[in-house]
Amino acid sequence: LKKKYLFGIAAVAIAVLAFAFIIPDLIKNSPYSPEHGLSEDDTIAVHEPKTEYGIIVDSLEVLNAEIQNGDFLGDILDDYGISATMLDQVLKSSKNIFDVRKIRVGNPYTLIYKEDSVKRCEYFVYELNKVDYITLCFCDSVYAYLSHKPVERDTISTSGVIESSLYEALDDAGSSPELALKLANVYAWTVDFYIVQKGDAFKAIYVEEFVEGESVGIKEILCANFNYYGKDIYAFRFQQDSLTDPEYFDSEGNSLRRAFLKMPLEFGRMTSPYNKNRFHPVLKYNKPHLGTDYAAPSGTPILATGDGTVIEASYTSGNGNYVKIKHNSVYTTQYLHMKGFASGIKKGVHVAQGDVIGYVGSTGLATGPHVCYRFWKNGSQVDPRKEELPSAEPIIESNREKFEALKGKWMEKLGEIGEKPV
Ligand SMILES: [Zn+2]
Numbered sequence: 001l002k003k004k005y006l007f008g009i010a011a012v013a014i015a016v017l018a019f020a021f022i023i024p025d026l027i028k029n030s031p032y033s034p035e036h037g038l039s040e041d042d043t044i045a046v047h048e049p050k051t052e053y054g055i056i057v058d059s060l061e062v063l064n065a066e067i068q069n070g071d072f073l074g075d076i077l078d079d080y081g082i083s084a085t086m087l088d089q090v091l092k093s094s095k096n097i098f099d100v101r102k103i104r105v106g107n108p109y110t111l112i113y114k115e116d117s118v119k120r121c122e123y124f125v126y127e128l129n130k131v132d133y134i135t136l137c138f139c140d141s142v143y144a145y146l147s148h149k150p151v152e153r154d155t156i157s158t159s160g161v162i163e164s165s166l167y168e169a170l171d172d173a174g175s176s177p178e179l180a181l182k183l184a185n186v187y188a189w190t191v192d193f194y195i196v197q198k199g200d201a202f203k204a205i206y207v208e209e210f211v212e213g214e215s216v217g218i219k220e221i222l223c224a225n226f227n228y229y230g231k232d233i234y235a236f237r238f239q240q241d242s243l244t245d246p247e248y249f250d251s252e253g254n255s256l257r258r259a260f261l262k263m264p265l266e267f268g269r270m271t272s273p274y275n276k277n278r279f280h281p282v283l284k285y286n287k288p289h290l291g292t293d294y295a296a297p298s299g300t301p302i303l304a305t306g307d308g309t310v311i312e313a314s315y316t317s318g319n320g321n322y323v324k325i326k327h328n329s330v331y332t333t334q335y336l337h338m339k340g341f342a343s344g345i346k347k348g349v350h351v352a353q354g355d356v357i358g359y360v361g362s363t364g365l366a367t368g369p370h371v372c373y374r375f376w377k378n379g380s381q382v383d384p385r386k387e388e389l390p391s392a393e394p395i396i397e398s399n400r401e402k403f404e405a406l407k408g409k410w411m412e413k414l415g416e417i418g419e420k421p422v
Pocket of ligand 1: 129272289291293371372373
């Protein structure tokens with residue numbers, strides 16, 4: 001503390017002296033003093049230091065490049081006077097923020113170095129992605145730090161009318177294919193994008209992120225409306241509580257997410273529907289088919305259509321390898337003819353919607369690789385394609401007022417979007 005005071009006093013003393021003696025003298029001799037007057041050519045040059053990634057590079061050399069196939073960080077830095085020991089030291093200090101084995105071909109990097117008789121690297125900057133970058137410092141001390149470029153967020157409105165597909169309509173509206181994927185996700189349980197028809201229309205308000213004026217992706221869809229076969233299906237993003245992720249709710253406050261997927265395969269072809277009077281292809285007599293068959297290549301992953309507990313993972317001569325899942329007191333599903341179970345799938349295991357439980361095969365009474373999907377409601381087998389499948393949890397009462405306010409605001413904004421894209 002004492003030292004600080006001494007410096008303070010010294011600084012004040014120097015300042016006083018400067019005002020008293022030096023500055024008036026400078027003014028007298030300066031070209032800007034009233035005696036000289038300002039000529040028109042005189043401009044006051046303000047020196048703006050040149051920076052790269054926040055580092056002042058005025059007295060340094062800068063090389064911008066990209067990681068090439070076969071590049072090793074050690075080789076790149078070796079040419080700039082960085083020994084393997086120094087690199088090792090900096091990598092040790094940065095092991096929680098940077099994995100050198102994961103440097104990717106095509107990612108930009110920047111070498112900031114001194115050039116005297118030899119080149120000597122002071123800073124090495126590597127862009128992990130469009131937002132995050134790591135700086136390795138080889139100055140007086142060796143260390144590393146992670147930084148982020150400023151991300152700007154824009155709220156964007158879009159709309160379109162479908163001529164042939166959602167992707168094409170979005171492309172016409174000047175939106176990215178990423179938006180089509182995000183919209184398809186929001187409506188995955190309510191709209192079948194394979195059977196959208198000409199004249200279906202959509203509107204959406206979403207947040208897109210930009211770095212240095214360039215889009216780095218869509219952050220989230222805030223709200224949307226899909227007019228599907230003449231019916232408006234709204235989607236409002238809302239977070240029910242801090243422990244769960246935000247979800248999309250319709251204008252009634254029902255979740256757009258269903259408790260069940262439409263089918264147990266990501267892509268599959270329905271080959272035999274639920275049918276109470278069906279001629280069995282193997283047994284050669286009429287036997288009701290109380291499941292729905294989806295054909296897919298052998299080995300295609302089979303997904304749990306809802307959250308639940310595996311109550312059977314077993315084999316019978318008719319079913320082949322099969323898994324049965326109890327979802328709650330009302331619903332149970334079963335998946336037959338599997339080639340095999342996914343690892344860890346056995347009786348008592350809890351599975352989440354979309355988890356892989358096994359693989360398509362043709363074990364048991366089957367003519368070719370397919371999955372027979374069976375669906376029980378209150379103990380009897382029903383056709384899931386004809387069931388009003390239950391939604392995930394709707395807006396809870398204590399959130400109702402907040403949700404209605406948000407919905408009102410977004411309905412108004414959606415109403416302001418023109419049908420035709422600008
Ligand atoms: Zn079947």
